[in-house]
Amino acid sequence: MAETTGNGKVVRIEVLRYRPEQDEEPFLQGYDVPFTDDMSVLQGLQYIKDWLDGTLSFRWSCRMAICGSCGMMIDGEPRLACKTFLRDFPAGTVRVEALAHFPIERDLVIRMDDFLAKLERIKPYIIPKEARTLAQGEYLQTPAELDVYEQFSSCINCLLCYAACPQYGLNPEFVGPGIMALLHRYNADSRDGAAAERMEIAGSEAGVFNCTAVGYCSEVCPKHVDPANAVNQNKTRAAGDYFLRFITPKGGAR
Amino acid sequence: MKSITRRSNAPVFWGLFGAGGMLAALFGPVLVFITGIAVPLGIILPADAMSWPRMQAFAQHWAGKGLLFLVVALFMWHAMHRILHSLHDLGVRAGTAMQFACYGVALLVTILATWALMALGF
Ligand code: SF4
Numbered sequence: 001m002a003e004t005t006g007n008g009k010v011v012r013i014e015v016l017r018y019r020p021e022q023d024e025e026p027f028l029q030g031y032d033v034p035f036t037d038d039m040s041v042l043q044g045l046q047y048i049k050d051w052l053d054g055t056l057s058f059r060w061s062c063r064m065a066i067c068g069s070c071g072m073m074i075d076g077e078p079r080l081a082c083k084t085f086l087r088d089f090p091a092g093t094v095r096v097e098a099l100a101h102f103p104i105e106r107d108l109v110i111r112m113d114d115f116l117a118k119l120e121r122i123k124p125y126i127i128p129k130e131a132r133t134l135a136q137g138e139y140l141q142t143p144a145e146l147d148v149y150e151q152f153s154s155c156i157n158c159l160l161c162y163a164a165c166p167q168y169g170l171n172p173e174f175v176g177p178g179i180m181a182l183l184h185r186y187n188a189d190s191r192d193g194a195a196a197e198r199m200e201i202a203g204s205e206a207g208v209f210n211c212t213a214v215g216y217c218s219e220v221c222p223k224h225v226d227p228a229n230a231v232n233q234n235k236t237r238a239a240g241d242y243f244l245r246f247i248t249p250k251g252g253a254r
Numbered sequence: 255m256k257s258i259t260r261r262s263n264a265p266v267f268w269g270l271f272g273a274g275g276m277l278a279a280l281f282g283p284v285l286v287f288i289t290g291i292a293v294p295l296g297i298i299l300p301a302d303a304m305s306w307p308r309m310q311a312f313a314q315h316w317a318g319k320g321l322l323f324l325v326v327a328l329f330m331w332h333a334m335h336r337i338l339h340s341l342h343d344l345g346v347r348a349g350t351a352m353q354f355a356c357y358g359v360a361l362l363v364t365i366l367a368t369w370a371l372m373a374l375g376f
């Protein structure tokens with residue numbers, strides 16, 4: 001994109017800056033950015049980096065709401081910068097900050113170590129119920145069996161739901177909405193056989209009972225995953241596991 | 255992250271909270287109407303609908319006793335769970351001490367209700 005003045009419109013983008021080696025604490029820096037109606041907030045940031053201030057750091061890759069890299073707080077709401085358009089801020093200013101509830105690595109880049117550590121723990125892959133040899137062919141699934149989990153498999157790990165969740169903000173040990181959606185995605189898969197193991201996490205002190213049914217996570221999810229629904233379904237299931245272990249011989253977690 | 259490996263005891267309290275919430279939704283508004291509006295103002299229901307002898311007879315019948323017990327105890331478990339989590343949202347961490355305090359009140363009221371209902375006899 002060349003340095004165009006577009007149709008003469010200019011938006012002021014206020015960006016939360018933080019460069020740990022030189023800034024004591026994060027501060028807002030404003031840039032005047034010429035834009036056209038088809039420009040996203042991400043393109044606005046790219047304009048700043050290319051033409052106004054090369055020191056600005058932010059993550060992006062696909063610019064089409066698929067990779068989940070560009071999550072940030074836009075006017076206080078967790079949103080994908082590539083899916084939010086500059087034309088939708090008629091007041092002429094927009095504030096862009098790093099995703100809430102995460103430590104800032106630099107400018108708009110957050111540290112997602114906590115999320116990745118939790119993601120690993122839920123074993124986010126199918127652990128086959130029964131081993132099949134190659135000769136036995138693939139694991140088949142009916143459309144009805146696919147329907148049960150398909151929605152939850154659309155998660156792109158963008159972390160918007162974590163920035164939206166007040167309970168994650170208060171207690172970062174909570175596994176959180178996105179992880180629960182993924183946990184549910186595998187547990188609800190007819191080919192998978194590791195649900196009991198994953199339910200130990202859902203029913204743990206870091207699990208589903210940290211949720212107070214706020215529901216904002218599902219509102220901000222750009223992929224319509226409905227993580228709140230995954231959390232709620234697993235509250236019932238975790239409670240069932242809790243009481244059933246007294247009457248069934250093999251219990252789950254200790 | 256130890257908490258991810260420890261089984262949560264929340265289902266016990268969550269269960270009581272859920273049961274109390276269901277009961278509150280079903281009976282709460284009508285109870286407020288009967289005890290707070292209809293009877294004191296004498297509309298729809300006669301003014302003596304909640305007179306001492308009637309209420310005593312109600313509380314002495316096993317079904318009345320059971321209903322009173324459930325309404326008092328489960329409403330209380332529901333309310334204290336709500337208060338615990340609302341305080342948590344306001345920055346009072348729902349740690350062990352707060353859990354003891356809140357659920358302790360619910361337990362105390364449950365015991366008092368049991369005692370009072372038993373003391374009224376059959
Ligand atoms: S559930 Fe939705 S908001 Fe949460 S990480 Fe996945 S895609 Fe993003």
Ligand code: FES
Pocket residue numbers: 059060061062063064065066067068069070071080081082083
């Ligand atoms: S750049 Fe990939 S989701 Fe926005």
